[in-house]
Amino acid sequence: MRTLLTFLCLSSSFFVARATEPPALQALIAEDMPYLLEFYKDRHENPEISLMEKETAATLAAELRKIGFEVTEDFGGYGIVGILKNGPGPTILYRTDMDALPMYEKTGLPYKSKLTTQYNGQEVGTMHSCGHDMHMTSWLGAARAMVKMKDQWHGTLMLIGQPAEEIGKGARLMLQAGLYQKFGVPDYGMGMHCSPTIETGKVGFGKGYTMATTESVDILVKGVGAHGASPHMSIDPVVTASMMVMELQTIVSRNLKPTESAVITVGAIEGGIKHNIIPDHVTLKLTLRTFNEEVRQMVHRRIEEIAYGVAKASGVPDDLLPEITFPDEFTPANYNNEALVDIMTAAASQVIGKDNVVYAEPLMVGEDFSMYGQTAEKVPTVLYWLGTAPAERLASGNVPGLHSPYYFPAPETSIKTAVAVNTSVLLDLFTKK
Ligand SMILES: [Zn+2]
Numbered sequence: 001m002r003t004l005l006t007f008l009c010l011s012s013s014f015f016v017a018r019a020t021e022p023p024a025l026q027a028l029i030a031e032d033m034p035y036l037l038e039f040y041k042d043r044h045e046n047p048e049i050s051l052m053e054k055e056t057a058a059t060l061a062a063e064l065r066k067i068g069f070e071v072t073e074d075f076g077g078y079g080i081v082g083i084l085k086n087g088p089g090p091t092i093l094y095r096t097d098m099d100a101l102p103m104y105e106k107t108g109l110p111y112k113s114k115l116t117t118q119y120n121g122q123e124v125g126t127m128h129s130c131g132h133d134m135h136m137t138s139w140l141g142a143a144r145a146m147v148k149m150k151d152q153w154h155g156t157l158m159l160i161g162q163p164a165e166e167i168g169k170g171a172r173l174m175l176q177a178g179l180y181q182k183f184g185v186p187d188y189g190m191g192m193h194c195s196p197t198i199e200t201g202k203v204g205f206g207k208g209y210t211m212a213t214t215e216s217v218d219i220l221v222k223g224v225g226a227h228g229a230s231p232h233m234s235i236d237p238v239v240t241a242s243m244m245v246m247e248l249q250t251i252v253s254r255n256l257k258p259t260e261s262a263v264i265t266v267g268a269i270e271g272g273i274k275h276n277i278i279p280d281h282v283t284l285k286l287t288l289r290t291f292n293e294e295v296r297q298m299v300h301r302r303i304e305e306i307a308y309g310v311a312k313a314s315g316v317p318d319d320l321l322p323e324i325t326f327p328d329e330f331t332p333a334n335y336n337n338e339a340l341v342d343i344m345t346a347a348a349s350q351v352i353g354k355d356n357v358v359y360a361e362p363l364m365v366g367e368d369f370s371m372y373g374q375t376a377e378k379v380p381t382v383l384y385w386l387g388t389a390p391a392e393r394l395a396s397g398n399v400p401g402l403h404s405p406y407y408f409p410a411p412e413t414s415i416k417t418a419v420a421v422n423t424s425v426l427l428d429l430f431t432k433k
């Protein structure tokens, strides 16, 4: 991701003055750093994959209870909800995700992952290669700071430990379990994600749509199998599927308005078993990324037209037309509430300086944090980027991305920055209403 060092120019002068000014907050965080660093390394060593976050959730729940939160566990999978009531005032939701990915870590760090798991019938490593361990640590750090500064704010802090972000299920699980009905509708919702390309010490914000709707689509291409030496006796699904792959490329290049964006990637083609057998089916596995609903509908329509059209042109009879499976559930695009971005960038600038608050352009990745702001209650939400890359890494040009077995955040500066920004934002939101 390219980042522009453009500060979203905002004044912080309209905020109610806070008792805790940045130096005091920084000192408080510095004091807590040894604890947080140890917590971070322990989380990094013990990653659990989606829907298996049992120990992780129990650890977070215990940490919150220790500092006075009322904690509900197993709320939507292994989801946890920690509530700290501190007098009358707004309710603010702050979410961390908890899950890791099924892959072997190759960072060589002294605190690298020591766990493996069963995944699709195989033993694989587990790794926090998306930085969710950093998210949990920053979240806990902010919780600890807010408890220590309890005399300086009023309201209800709602901390969520969300499972299964990597498979786009966790937010839905927690919302369907009745998050807002049981714990109240928050006035604001916030979350943070590690950025592998923003320098550690900085944070990145975008307004409006910042992340895409993501969908997985399967196309089952059917045909008639035959001996590889007798192609005239087949309706070859390998060739039909190949033509579809090429035609699908024209949706973005020819059907999409040039000022809009979308991605259609055929990530997998599965079919056949042997050189000399023409199979009777091939499966195409696609990922779709879009920002707005109109484009999403157009992409769906064109996928259907191309799949059926190419099949018919290949001589596929009506009873063997492709089967297209669109997902019933998908992760909607993340929308950052403009007014809340203004508040958050101002609060971030107060503690880390305005030069360290940068513009982050939209990305075609997906994040199910988006769902907390897209229920009927229309909670204003923001998901921002935490810079995690050391300057030397960025200068070297060798910058591993999220989900890379080589990715890891610079721990100390990233934790310090995140805790400072999150605490500052929370204090401002609590004193604003
Ligand atoms: Zn991820």
Ligand SMILES: [Zn+2]
Binding pocket: 130, 131, 132, 165, 193
């Ligand atoms: Zn992630």
